[in-house]
Amino acid sequence: MSTNNQGTAIAVVHSNALFRAGLASLLARDAAYQVSDATNLEALEGLVRGGRSFDAVLIEISEIKDSLSIRIASLRSYLPDARVALLSRNFDPSELTLAFSAAADGIILESVSGDILLESLKLILLGEKLFPSPLALYLSSASN
Numbered sequence: 714m715s716t717n718n719q720g721t722a723i724a725v726v727h728s729n730a731l732f733r734a735g736l737a738s739l740l741a742r743d744a745a746y747q748v749s750d751a752t753n754l755e756a757l758e759g760l761v762r763g764g765r766s767f768d769a770v771l772i773e774i775s776e777i778k779d780s781l782s783i784r785i786a787s788l789r790s791y792l793p794d795a796r797v798a799l800l801s802r803n804f805d806p807s808e809l810t811l812a813f814s815a816a817a818d819g820i821i822l823e824s825v826s827g828d829i830l831l832e833s834l835k836l837i838l839l840g841e842k843l844f845p846s847p848l849a850l851y852l853s854s855a856s857n
Contacts, residue, residue, distance in 0.1 A: 720745045720747045721746050721747065721768045722767045723740055723747065723767065724760070724765075725750040725771050726751045726752070726756075726771065726773060728752055728775075733752075736750075736771070739827045739831070740831070742827075754772070754788060761792060768795060768796065769834065770788065770797050771834075774802075774812065781815040782814070782815040785797055785815045785816055796819070796840075797818050797819075798818055798843070799812050799819070799821070800823050801821070801823065804845060818837050819836070819842060820845060821833050
């Protein structure tokens with residue numbers, strides 16, 4: 714995990730301002746995280762062009778669902794070392810499968826507790842691939 718002199722830089726990309734503020738407040742519990750937010754990927758790219766760099770980006774999956782692979786590839790073109798985690802409102806197996814085929818580093822359900830979200834982010838920053846446990850249950854029941 715790369716860090717700058719001020720800690721681990723995290724970008725939260727979500728269309729809902731209240732959700733962004735709440736997530737930023739949650740992440741601020743850990744002094745190692747320096748959190749910025751953006752309403753969409755275009756705004757995030759503007760931050761990067763302005764000189765910002767990020768170790769991880771948390772993105773609302775519905776923001777990019779229609780062009781997931783293209784949008785993640787574009788994001789990686791200007792933040793090649795950043796870990797990319799998608800935030801999903803609900804458990805949709807096809808959406809989650811699409812996210813992994815698009816090379817997302819993780820998927821976090823928005824319904825998880827704050828502590829689970831923080832621990833999930835730590836794993837993603839350490840290089841682990843992370844998917845919601847309901848996906849494992851779904852896959853095991855689908856194979857029976």
